[in-house]
Amino acid sequence: xxxxxIDDIKNLLKxxxxxxxxxxxxxxxxxxMLRRLDQPAFRVPxxxxxxxxxxxxxxxxxxxxxxxxxxHL
Amino acid sequence: xxxxERFAAGDLEAFESLFRQYQGEVYRWIMRIVRxxxxxxxxxxxxxxRMYRAxxxxxxxxxxxxxxxxxxxxxxxxxxxxxxxxxxxxxxxLPATAKQPPAEQVELRREILGAVDKLSPPLRAVILLALxxxxxxxNIAQALGISENAVRVRLFRGVRVLRRSLxxxxxxx
Numbered sequence: 001x002x003x004x005x006i007d008d009i010k011n012l013l014k015x016x017x018x019x020x021x022x023x024x025x026x027x028x029x030x031x032x033m034l035r036r037l038d039q040p041a042f043r044v045p046x047x048x049x050x051x052x053x054x055x056x057x058x059x060x061x062x063x064x065x066x067x068x069x070x071x072h073l
Numbered sequence: 074x075x076x077x078e079r080f081a082a083g084d085l086e087a088f089e090s091l092f093r094q095y096q097g098e099v100y101r102w103i104m105r106i107v108r109x110x111x112x113x114x115x116x117x118x119x120x121x122x123r124m125y126r127a128x129x130x131x132x133x134x135x136x137x138x139x140x141x142x143x144x145x146x147x148x149x150x151x152x153x154x155x156x157x158x159x160x161x162x163x164x165x166x167l168p169a170t171a172k173q174p175p176a177e178q179v180e181l182r183r184e185i186l187g188a189v190d191k192l193s194p195p196l197r198a199v200i201l202l203a204l205x206x207x208x209x210x211x212n213i214a215q216a217l218g219i220s221e222n223a224v225r226v227r228l229f230r231g232v233r234v235l236r237r238s239l240x241x242x243x244x245x246x
Contacts, residue, residue: 005232005236006204006228006229006232009204009232009235009236010204012185012239012244013185013189013200013204013205014204014205015181015182015185016181016182016185016186017108017185017186017189017201017205018205019105019205019206019207020104020105020108020206021101021102021104021105021206021208022101023101023104023110024097024101025096025097025100025101025114025117026110027114028093028096029092029096029100029114029117029118030089030092030093030096032114032118033092033118033121033122036118036119036122037122037125
């Protein structure tokens with residue numbers, strides 16, 4: 001690949017996408033930051049708990065899978 | 074004790090001072106990668122949240138938190154692109170000086186935006202930053218935590234993938 005091919009793609013992109021890096025922030029985000037700081041640091045989604053429960057149940061009912069699981073980890 | 078030392082010690086007023094000083098710069102950097110103002114605002118807050126949580130790891134000897142923040146911002150933006158891949162297409166922002174007929178131009182633009190959307194987040198970020206925003210390779214490398222040579226490699230790979238996608242769509246660059 002040469003610089004000419006990169007320039008061709010660059011020209012195509014610039015015909016469709018304007019640079020946005022110069023756009024200014026329209027509002028102060030500090031109030032949103034304060035709200036974020038008030039939220040709990042870490043939350044586990046309920047789907048992850050469900051998956052964990054299912055995996056635990058599977059290993060309890062089929063303990064023979066444990067060595068195979070350990071082998072693949 | 075200066076503002077960075079107080080921030081590292083957990084002083085909220087020092088954090089607010091840094092936030093107000095850097096929020097515009099962080100927003101503009103994220104905007105270059107995600108190209109959506111609402112998302113860039115959310116990710117700006119996320120960036121400072123990550124910075125605040127990692128304040129104990131900040132190296133005070135560097136004397137500034139700008140490059141560190143830009144690195145965190147880039148990671149937050151890439152994480153967002155990974156999560157929302159193929160869900161949020163690039164905005165349709167045609168420049169006013171289109172030379173081709175509108176229908177043809179619209180179709181071409183759609184193909185190009187679609188091809189960029191298909192890129193993996195690391196390639197997409199480098200392509201947008203280097204070719205659209207014309208950001209120097211050194212800035213991109215520092216923000217992504219990779220070498221300038223790695224930026225070039227990602228650029229070549231991204232251009233190759235784009236050319237292939239566009240060629241399959243009948244657009245020849």
